[in-house]
Amino acid sequence: MSKKGILTVVSGFSGAGKGTLMKALLEKYDYALSISATTRAPREGEQHGREYYFLSKEAFESMIEKNELIEYAQYVENYYGTPKSYVEQQLSSGKNVILEIEIQGALNVKKMFPDALLIFVTPPTAMELKERLVKRGTEDMETINKRLKRAAEESAYMKEYDYIAINADLDTCVEDMNATICKAAHMLEAGQKFTDSKDNTSLITRIQEELKAL
Ligand code: 5GP
DSSP: OOOOOOEEEEEEOTTSSHHHHHHHHHHHSOOEEOOEEEOSOOOTTOOBTTTEEEOOHHHHHHHHHTTOEEEEEEETTEEEEEEHHHHHHHHHTTOOEEEEOOHHHHHHHHHHOTTOEEEEEEOSSHHHHHHHHHHHOSSOHHHHHHHHHHHHHHGGGGGGSSEEEEOSSHHHHHHHHHHHHHHHHHHHHTTOOOOOSSOOHHHHHHHHHHHHHO
8 A cells, every 4th residue: 555645734824934934844855835726916026836826716716616626715805725636646646745824724624634734833922923024025014914913813723733833943943844744744654643742822822912912
């Protein structure tokens, strides 16, 4: 019987440095990254088929109708979804697949793929999140505030994740994520469920309070 890969879902607040983190992780380690479809407009430097498949609302809705998405969600007025075929092909060929998606989608994936590993990436503090969003300069202040409000709502779901990765230092966080995925993959092969040995309750409570106070 051939070995199936593990499906890892990475979520985190917008501005948590996920993009840079995923890029560094994929440059160093051999994972298959699923490219999502979205109705959001491309940011400067983004390419169709590389960062996302940039689709019209009609084309996206047609994928929903044809059941071509594993999951999809609406996030700050746009659709985002995970095409099914690539993920299924890669997993059955034994590759470890990563999805970088928001929380609603992640929880839906977990329902469909109970063996999936859910990782949540957070900056060490909420203030740092705001600073990163402002520094990135790709969104206006109104959108940044919407994303911060969304982050405060999302923080309620951090406890549903299997692992919380703190992105204070890029290289450390990349190693931490890779080690966690490898551990979960080995446990899955042995028929065991990954559980984090750390108790994250106080970390989650602190981040939630900081986000509310922003
Ligand atoms: P951004 O517009 O900053 O690229 O992404 C906004 C949010 O959409 C991020 O939290 C990102 O993880 C999420 N996202 C990207 N692709 C997908 C997807 O296929 N499904 C879901 N549910 N969320 C996604």
